[in-house]
Amino acid sequence: MERRILLTECPDAKGLIAMITGACFRHQFNIIKNDQFVSETDSRFFMRTEIEGDFKNGNGDIMVNEIISSIPAGGRCRLEPESRKKILILVTKEPHVLGDLLMKSYSGAMPIDIVGVIGNYSVLEDLTAKFNIPYITVSHEGISREEHEKRMLEAIAKFKSDYIVLAKYMRILSPEFVNHFPKGKMINIHHSFLPAFMGAKPYQQAFDRGVKIIGATAHFVTESLDEGPIIAQDVIKVNHNYSAESMARAGRDVERMVLDRALSRVIADKVFIHGNKTVVF
Missing domain, CATH: 3.30.70.260 (ACT domain)
Structure with missing residues (x-):
C-alpha cells in the first residue's frame, strides 16, 4: 500500500x-x-x-x-x-544551521537528501566534506553583484533539488535572481522576529532598541527583502545583560529550531502559500 x-x-x-x-x-x-x-x-x-x-x-x-x-x-x-526531498543549501560563514541540517539528513531525523552546498566563501567546505556532499565556492569578491549571481545560477543548475535553503546565506538576492525560481522553491532563515529588524545586523538593531525578546523567522524568499510568506517563528527572552554579540549567540539555537520546524512542514507538503501568508497544517 x-x-x-x-x-x-x-x-x-x-x-x-x-x-x-x-x-x-x-x-x-x-x-x-x-x-x-x-x-x-x-x-x-x-x-x-x-x-x-x-x-x-x-x-x-x-x-x-x-x-x-x-x-x-x-x-x-x-x-x-511521501518521499525524501532533495535540498540544496546556500551558505556564507556561519556553521550552526548547515551543521544541524547535515546531521539531521545523515541521521535520518529529517527525510531530506542534501544534494550540494554552495557558499560565497570556502569556510564551510571542510564541514560539508565530512558528510561526502559536494561543495562549490562562488566568491563574490572583486566582481559585480550581477556577475556573482550569474555564477551562482550556473552553480545551482548543476544540482537537481526540490528546495533551496538559505542557511545563513548573507547576501541580498536581486529580484532578477529570485525570479529564476518558482514561488515556494527557496526558504530563508532570518535571525529576527519579522517584520521587526529586517535586513542586515538584526541583533545589533535589537540591542540598540533594547528589546526583551529576540527571535527567528523562516520564510519563503520573494523579490522583497525579508518580506516573503512566513512559515515558522519563535522567540526567547533576553535582558539588559545581553550585548549584541551574546544575543547573536543565544539566537543560534532559535534559528536552528525555527528552520527545522519550517522545513519539516514544507517537505511534508503541509504548507500552502496564500498571497503573502501561509496556511500551515
Missing part, C-alpha cells in the same frame, strides 16, 4: 469536503488524516488529505482529474508522493 498526499485549494463552496473524501472512497483510497481550513478574508478553501491505496494504472491521476472538474473555477488539486 502506497501513501500519498492529496492537496486541494479553491474558492470555498458547500460540500467540498464530502466531494473530495467521496472521490477518495470511490477510487478505493483510505484516508489516514485530513486537515482543512477556510480563509475568512477571501473564502479560500485549503485541504490536505493523507491517503493510502493502490496507485497503479493511473488511478490517483483519474481521481485528481475528477476532483478538479468538480471544484469551483480557479481551484487546484495535486497528488504528492
Whole structure:
C-alpha cells in the first residue's frame, strides 16, 4: 500500500469536503488524516488529505482529474508522493544551521537528501566534506553583484533539488535572481522576529532598541527583502545583560529550531502559500 498526499485549494463552496473524501472512497483510497481550513478574508478553501491505496494504472491521476472538474473555477488539486526531498543549501560563514541540517539528513531525523552546498566563501567546505556532499565556492569578491549571481545560477543548475535553503546565506538576492525560481522553491532563515529588524545586523538593531525578546523567522524568499510568506517563528527572552554579540549567540539555537520546524512542514507538503501568508497544517 502506497501513501500519498492529496492537496486541494479553491474558492470555498458547500460540500467540498464530502466531494473530495467521496472521490477518495470511490477510487478505493483510505484516508489516514485530513486537515482543512477556510480563509475568512477571501473564502479560500485549503485541504490536505493523507491517503493510502493502490496507485497503479493511473488511478490517483483519474481521481485528481475528477476532483478538479468538480471544484469551483480557479481551484487546484495535486497528488504528492511521501518521499525524501532533495535540498540544496546556500551558505556564507556561519556553521550552526548547515551543521544541524547535515546531521539531521545523515541521521535520518529529517527525510531530506542534501544534494550540494554552495557558499560565497570556502569556510564551510571542510564541514560539508565530512558528510561526502559536494561543495562549490562562488566568491563574490572583486566582481559585480550581477556577475556573482550569474555564477551562482550556473552553480545551482548543476544540482537537481526540490528546495533551496538559505542557511545563513548573507547576501541580498536581486529580484532578477529570485525570479529564476518558482514561488515556494527557496526558504530563508532570518535571525529576527519579522517584520521587526529586517535586513542586515538584526541583533545589533535589537540591542540598540533594547528589546526583551529576540527571535527567528523562516520564510519563503520573494523579490522583497525579508518580506516573503512566513512559515515558522519563535522567540526567547533576553535582558539588559545581553550585548549584541551574546544575543547573536543565544539566537543560534532559535534559528536552528525555527528552520527545522519550517522545513519539516514544507517537505511534508503541509504548507500552502496564500498571497503573502501561509496556511500551515
